[in-house]
Amino acid sequence: MTSYLCHPKKYILDYIYLSMKLLVCISKAPDTTSRIAFTDGDKRFDESGVQFIVNPYDEWYALVRAIELVEQNGGSVTTITVGDATCDPIVRKALAIGASDAVRIDAVPTDSSQVARLIANYAQDQGYDIILGGKETIDNNSSAVPAMIAECLDLPYVALVTKLEMSGDEATLIAETTGGTNNLSVKGAFVMSATKGIAEQRIPNMRGIMSARTKQLQVVEDSSVEVSTHVDVFKLPAPKGDCVLVDADNPEELVRVLREEAKII
Amino acid sequence: MSVLVYISTQAGRATNAGLEVASYASALDSGEVVALVSGDISGDGGLGAVGVSKVLHCADALTDNSQQSKLTKEAALAIGAKIVVFSGNSIGNAVAPRVAISMNAGYVAGATSLPEGKTYVRSVFSGKATAHVQVTTETSVISVTPNSFGIKNTGGPEAAVEAYSADVGVARVTFNGFTPTSSEGTVPLPEAVRVVSAGRGLKGPENWEIVEDLAKALGASTACSRPVGDMGWRPHHEHVGQTGITIRPDLYIACGISGAIQHLAGVNQSKVIVVINTDPEAPFFKAADYGIVGDVFEVLPKLTAAINAL
Ligand SMILES: Cc1cc2nc3c(=O)[nH]c(=O)nc-3n(C[C@H](O)[C@H](O)[C@H](O)COP(=O)(O)OP(=O)(O)OC[C@H]3O[C@@H](n4cnc5c(N)ncnc54)[C@H](O)[C@@H]3O)c2cc1C
Ligand SMILES: Nc1ncnc2c1ncn2[C@@H]1O[C@H](COP(=O)(O)O)[C@@H](O)[C@H]1O
Numbered sequence: 001m002t003s004y005l006c007h008p009k010k011y012i013l014d015y016i017y018l019s020m021k022l023l024v025c026i027s028k029a030p031d032t033t034s035r036i037a038f039t040d041g042d043k044r045f046d047e048s049g050v051q052f053i054v055n056p057y058d059e060w061y062a063l064v065r066a067i068e069l070v071e072q073n074g075g076s077v078t079t080i081t082v083g084d085a086t087c088d089p090i091v092r093k094a095l096a097i098g099a100s101d102a103v104r105i106d107a108v109p110t111d112s113s114q115v116a117r118l119i120a121n122y123a124q125d126q127g128y129d130i131i132l133g134g135k136e137t138i139d140n141n142s143s144a145v146p147a148m149i150a151e152c153l154d155l156p157y158v159a160l161v162t163k164l165e166m167s168g169d170e171a172t173l174i175a176e177t178t179g180g181t182n183n184l185s186v187k188g189a190f191v192m193s194a195t196k197g198i199a200e201q202r203i204p205n206m207r208g209i210m211s212a213r214t215k216q217l218q219v220v221e222d223s224s225v226e227v228s229t230h231v232d233v234f235k236l237p238a239p240k241g242d243c244v245l246v247d248a249d250n251p252e253e254l255v256r257v258l259r260e261e262a263k264i265i
Numbered sequence: 266m267s268v269l270v271y272i273s274t275q276a277g278r279a280t281n282a283g284l285e286v287a288s289y290a291s292a293l294d295s296g297e298v299v300a301l302v303s304g305d306i307s308g309d310g311g312l313g314a315v316g317v318s319k320v321l322h323c324a325d326a327l328t329d330n331s332q333q334s335k336l337t338k339e340a341a342l343a344i345g346a347k348i349v350v351f352s353g354n355s356i357g358n359a360v361a362p363r364v365a366i367s368m369n370a371g372y373v374a375g376a377t378s379l380p381e382g383k384t385y386v387r388s389v390f391s392g393k394a395t396a397h398v399q400v401t402t403e404t405s406v407i408s409v410t411p412n413s414f415g416i417k418n419t420g421g422p423e424a425a426v427e428a429y430s431a432d433v434g435v436a437r438v439t440f441n442g443f444t445p446t447s448s449e450g451t452v453p454l455p456e457a458v459r460v461v462s463a464g465r466g467l468k469g470p471e472n473w474e475i476v477e478d479l480a481k482a483l484g485a486s487t488a489c490s491r492p493v494g495d496m497g498w499r500p501h502h503e504h505v506g507q508t509g510i511t512i513r514p515d516l517y518i519a520c521g522i523s524g525a526i527q528h529l530a531g532v533n534q535s536k537v538i539v540v541i542n543t544d545p546e547a548p549f550f551k552a553a554d555y556g557i558v559g560d561v562f563e564v565l566p567k568l569t570a571a572i573n574a575l
Contacts, residue, residue, distance in 0.1 A: 248559025
């Protein structure tokens with residue numbers, strides 16, 4: 001076995017080479033069991049009484065994989081969030097899980113391109129190796145922000161990544177696509193969205209929670225970005241009619257109603 | 266005025282997702298519908314019949330979304346399109362947002378119906394609400410939720426096919442191969458029109474035959490709840506719900522699934538939901554159109570037989 005001690009130069013080069021600078025986009029999301037209601041003439045989500053969590057895709061998948069890569073290779077994981085001060089608790093949670101430091105861009109975003117442009121403005125001269133986001137937010141469900149960041153920064157983009165490995169400055173990835181998965185590789189900086197499979201959820205431990213208190217959370221002002229869409233109104237779906245029950249001994253009746261009433265088979 | 270629609274093809278024909286967005290683009294009634302195809306196409310790929318009048322055909326099958334996005338932007342500028350339409354599938358979700366940024370266009374992700382003016386309806390809060398989103402820029406980029414609009418045959422004449430190319434730069438993401446998850450011939454879950462899904466109520470992977478038989482009788486795809494995927498009873502890609510795939514079939518039959526909110530998030534936009542569960546208090550019945558309170562091991566074989574008897 002060759003020891004790195006015999007090759008001090010290689011050790012230093014490898015170390016510098018592999019030390020990674022990662023940015024993870026973290027969004028605040030209402031807990032899945034939250035009551036969904038709107039306010040301001042149904043133009044805005046009613047946050048009163050809502051418990052907020054880190055958007056699951058961002059926390060379980062993007063953040064944890066980024067932390068694992070830095071544990072293996074050295075470097076840093078910065079989180080970035082576009083939102084007001086009500087986001088700080090979820091940002092602290094990301095720091096407790098193991099992010100190195102955090103940035104919050106102080107704005108209440110109303111469309112995905114605004115979020116993406118603000119993040120891109122911040123990231124553009126920072127030299128991140130990988131910018132990671134989640135597959136989608138569970139409130140906006142757009143699956144748009146990471147792709148938009150990639151376009152703003154003219155970087156390659158890989159969506160729906162279920163596996164990410166690094167060797168030197170080359171990433172090998174497996175990504176979901178319609179009907180299967182793609183095997184891909186990218187050299188140099190890129191943007192990606194993470195989904196199930198890339199990492200396992202981590203629960204912050206006491207030491208993490210304590211150290212999160214002293215980690216840096218930088219607040220950035222940027223009012224240079226305009227929106228290109230706005231929400232006229234939010235609506236709740238019409239309540240479903242009562243479920244029509246069919247006798248378990250008479251599945252023919254189910255077939256009949258699916259055929260004649262629902263006209264679906 | 267014209268509308269540009271981005272189309273994926275398979276074996277020379279537009280995919281069902283492609284035919285659906287082309288139908289949507291023609292129903293917009295905002296001028297000539299031009300389809301952009303990168304890759305293989307034979308004839309007009311079936312696009313004339315759904316209202317496309319011209320196909321711009323780029324012979325290179327581009328796999329890098331930054332190249333696909335450049336190609337789309339150039340084509341949109343070339344024909345003066347004010348609306349660019351994509352399917353909200355995995356390719357569209359990667360390319361459309363890039364195009365929106367590069368064209369300074371407002372983006373609506375996952376429209377579920379035709380707009381009123383420039384206001385589109387999309388599903389938010391994992392299916393628990395809708396947002397009516399207005400585009401305030403001159404150009405709009407729209408992705409359409411798969412299975413929300415359907416394929417509408419207009420009986421139009423064969424579309425003219427023109428060779429098209431643009432400077433799209435080099436691929437920076439290297440494509441090293443594709444591994445199919447669904448076996449040959451079966452419809453990818455997000456595109457399936459009928460889905461039979463099962464949960465922990467099936468007790469074990471060895472019991473899936475009755476689920477598969479029902480699916481086969483209906484020409485449906487199979488899906489499952491998350492614990493079933495996590496325990497390895499079924500492949501992960503079948504897992505639907507908040508952390509899995511979101512589907513919107515015409516018919517969703519849930520067998521032995523309790524109907525937890527995280528599961529419903531992935532299926533509550535189905536047109537008709539049928540629930541089969543031994544527990545009359547299972548939350549799924551509240552989201553269902555039709556239900557059978559009963560044991561899957563007895564009900565499913567009978568139901569399959571009743572369908573096969575049609
Ligand atoms: C953050 C988060 C995200 C999640 N994401 C998802 C997700 O994406 N998708 C998902 O599915 N879940 C998800 N879950 C898990 C979810 O909360 C439920 O635990 C899960 O959906 C339950 O699966 P199940 O219905 O198969 O099992 P169970 O809840 O155990 O229900 C089994 C059902 O089968 C019925 N049953 C038993 N025997 C029979 C029989 N012989 N015949 C008929 N019926 C029978 C029972 O009455 C019961 O209702 C998530 C959870 C969390 C916390
Ligand atoms: N306000 C935000 N701040 C930081 N990151 C965000 C924000 N909104 C979305 N993202 C990131 O973009 C991903 C996709 O979000 P969306 O396009 O809204 O579905 C999320 O999983 C996050 O990683």
